[in-house]
Amino acid sequence: MSVVTKSGKEYVCLMEVHCDFQEERLRAIAKEFVGTIYQKPPVRSSVKRRVRKRKIYSLEVLEMEGRRVLMKISSEPGTYMRKICHDMGILLGCGAHMRELRRTRSGIFTEDTVVTLQQVSEALYLYRNCGEEDELRRILIPMEMAFCGIPKIIVDDETVNSLAYGSPLMAPGIVAFQGFKKGDTVALITWKGEGIALGKALVDSVSMGKRGEVVKPERVLMDKDVYPKAWKK
Template identity: 60%
Template sequence: MHYVSESTKEYECVMQVHSDFDQEKLKSVISKFKGKIYQRPPVRSSVSRRLRTRKIFEIEVQEIEGKMVLMRIVSEHGTYMRKICHDVGLMSGYGAHMRELRRTRTGIFDERNLVTMHEVSEAVYMWKNCKDETYLRGMVMPMEIATCGIPKIMVDDNAVNAIAYGAKLTAPGVVGFQEFKKDDLVCVITTKGELVSVGKALVDYRRLAKVDKGEVATTDRVFIDRDVYPRKWGEGNRSSA
């Protein structure tokens, strides 16, 4: 959940403008918020009010009714929508505040993936009392889905168990990879697509393509059980002396 909560967010936001306004002028002001912006968290927030940068990937006006403006906003995590509304009001000169907000997507998960607790309760009942796990299997997703937005490094079977015990990933175990930069968050997966670990890249993907030894990524979180794959380290020739 830590990695999911720090992924891209999408919102449906209703902004109330404080005075009569020109729609085209307001839309022009709103469009200027796309890209990197400076933002200081509002007074009522759980973090320190230091000036910071956040990225707005998409911001668009979907509907205007009276003084109510419905916007769709896709942003970096940690962006305050009510602060965007307030700043739009300042920049336009009309004044504004956030009236309603609904988060519609976090990372790979959006409203279309949601099920109600009532539906979960019924699925569990069917599983426990009727031995029918069909409904429950339709709701429970593999944890690998949560990592869809994170670059992957694929390793061979002989490297898996060492990583499961906390070892860093080294170049000889790598069999494939996606594009990533040094210090990026990366996922290590098996050739079957199973999530092994999550860590920080120690080289970028271009460097990785040219090396055959050395450390490639740290192991910050392990998700696979130990000894699911065979233990292969320490099997080299040993001195009999």
Template identity: 65%
Template sequence: MGRGNPKVTGVLPIGLENATKVMSYTTNAGKEYVCVMQVHCDVDEKTLAEVVKKFEGEIYQRPPVRSSVKRRLRIRRVKAIDLMEVKGRLALLRIESEPGTYMRKICHDAGILLGCGAHMRELRRTRSGIFTEKGLVTLQEVSEALYLWRNCKDESELKRILLPMEFALCGMPKIIVDDMAVNAIAYGAQVMAPGVVAYQKFNKGDLVGVITLKGEGVAIGVAEVSSEELENMEKGEVTRLKRVLIPRDVYPKAWK
């Protein structure tokens, strides 16, 4: 296995049709990886653990040469990095970070601090937003389910592996709106206090999911007020919409 060709596996959430609208918000919730780093010299476990811990918190990172983004210096936050196991020159790391953090760059930079170099051998994404390896579906299973549907008119496997779009909203607080407010939001109206039926706790500026009484996804927005302020509101805007999810005219119009 060459240094420029690491094995990469793990969780990759994919949205279909209307669900593509929520994917960027879902994956921005953070990621977790298990990474195999190969060090280019012999080093004791204590020294290795001390070096990798230096990458916890806010770090400066320039994307590697082979990347899909512009190579400019940027700040990324590593929430946690742990040395789980060492075998010879191979080290197993668990890393929890915000999106856009390059694990192979962490391995490379750790090698610089060690003074002898290092590179990433393998990488597995164990979590992306709220999605984990629990219930993971392989591409082979997707292919077989699609074959059964197309050729045998059997959609049971597709129903088993596909999740409703609303699952992607599980990682953010919810605001439930009245049925009469849904279509107005579908046409671009903001969520107004009189149309709110219930809500979870949230702060001003938080990303919130707007749903119907039945639990259907309506929109994603940024809270203009906190849930404490909303408790005493009789009128005014509650959110600033970022993305409308529900089609127009699914619910009846409440205006003339």
């Protein structure tokens, strides 16, 4: 789901510097990378190699041992950690490279909230072959959890099915909402908190009128006809 892949990330990164260095100098350089940086993707990357801006929310030096430096980095998606290591090495005057990388957070999901594919496989085996569903229930989470961090709009029951068919959300169908701006990705949910669709806001919430289109669905999540039709043939 794009709301997860496009959300903020956190990594633990092990960098190896190609020469001896002073700890104070490295920590000073690390501080320079916090904020907006310009970054060109490495040669081996899945995107076009052009300079682009990325935000580094935090860069903390955790440990140092010899020429190896352990860092925790929080950034917006699309930031290359190995390029940060490379650029820090340039500023140190001798080069550096990334030895190991571990993603510890993606959006609201952390290492404590995710499971391995092996755990999923074992849970499915127990359910299909033994009729035991406790393990499967333990590891499954509602898809609505991915909506945390983005604006949500509650719609009335009579509007749900039209959205499931891909119709835009009209102002009269809105029951409640969190503030949003034009162009924002918003989640459309029912009174019960069920996910209906993800869409793009066509107006700002502060200037929204009582009529007209408010959100254009971009990805419908709910099956058609789960809620009764409210329109006439």
